[in-house]
Amino acid sequence: MGRTSDARSKILAAARSLIELRGYTALGVAEICREAEVPKGSFYYFFDSKEALALAVIDEHWTAQRRDWERALRGADQPLLRLRRLFEETRTTQRAVQDSRGSVVGCMFGSLSLELSNQAEAIRERLQHIFDAQVDMVEEVITAALEHGDITVADTRRAARSVVAQLEGQVLFAKLYNDTDPLDALWANALALLRAGTPADTAAMA
């Protein structure tokens, strides 16, 4: 059993790494198995199809990322500072991957959204749920910041979606230019989108 689940983990890790680098369509079962150093036959023991594998990779990545987002966004400190922590951690994570692999890999969920939305309905639905959950978490913080009197927004849902959209857009630039600098704008932009004070005003929070 230990050996079996080890092979599954290796396949998932190899697939994740290949998806992050080149997307889903370019992914081949033979290459995944070679990369994972497992016999090719074992792939279909664990996964019915390439799509089933992609869904498992997405789920595993989201389980880890949701934990990170919850830790960042559900602390006891002021709501906007939690949002800032999320952006800082995003930048740190992207920079660490760039340092180790030479490339900013960006956001797997955003990349797969653009690659697959119009051709793989099961994957599209899973990605919709993930982005819904991200927007939920950001909306919680925005609602808390509103109650705390830090911001003025009329529609917390729309504001949360805009903050996540801005994150995805800047991550796109980070990947395209292989440069994490665009992510430095996230905090000031979120304050602007939420019609909070300027970063200088809110520096006193830190």
Next chain:
Amino acid sequence: MGRTSDARSKILAAARSLIELRGYTALGVAEICREAEVPKGSFYYFFDSKEALALAVIDEHWTAQRRDWERALRGADQPLLRLRRLFEETRTTQRAVQDSRGSVVGCMFGSLSLELSNQAEAIRERLQHIFDAQVDMVEEVITAALEHGDITVADTRRAARSVVAQLEGQVLFAKLYNDTDPLDALWANALALLRAGTPADTAAMA
């Protein structure tokens, strides 16, 4: 000659439509020729490789889109209104494609950025130039709005990049949810990012 350039145009149109629907990696030369109704042999008469075709598709699409952006952004009216026109036209275009093809196709440049940045250097460079040019055009408008006293931003380049990033992020959501509603937020968000008045304040401009 007329017939020759007609075959090239048909190949470009078919490739563009297939790239918008399923991305670059999924593209096959045989399928493009079938879709374009040209003999398979003629493909390599016009294009050295699939990458050369993709670059031609990107250039053709950008030539048309740059014209649209220039028309929207370089009018004689107030700078912020020009920006609003760009967002309105983006929404109109995305909705028209959705009506005719059943799917929001999103932004070809953003999609290819996430799909190919780390695997096709020539395409990455072309896309960087396009986004640089988009940011240039938006920065021109922002600079004019600043001189006009409509907004307050410290760094016009960064602000322009943030406006384009927000556009890409909302277009990502439009594609993922197959729904153009996220694009309705672009105008209000741009005003917020530029620290202009609220849409209500600026309604008087219209």
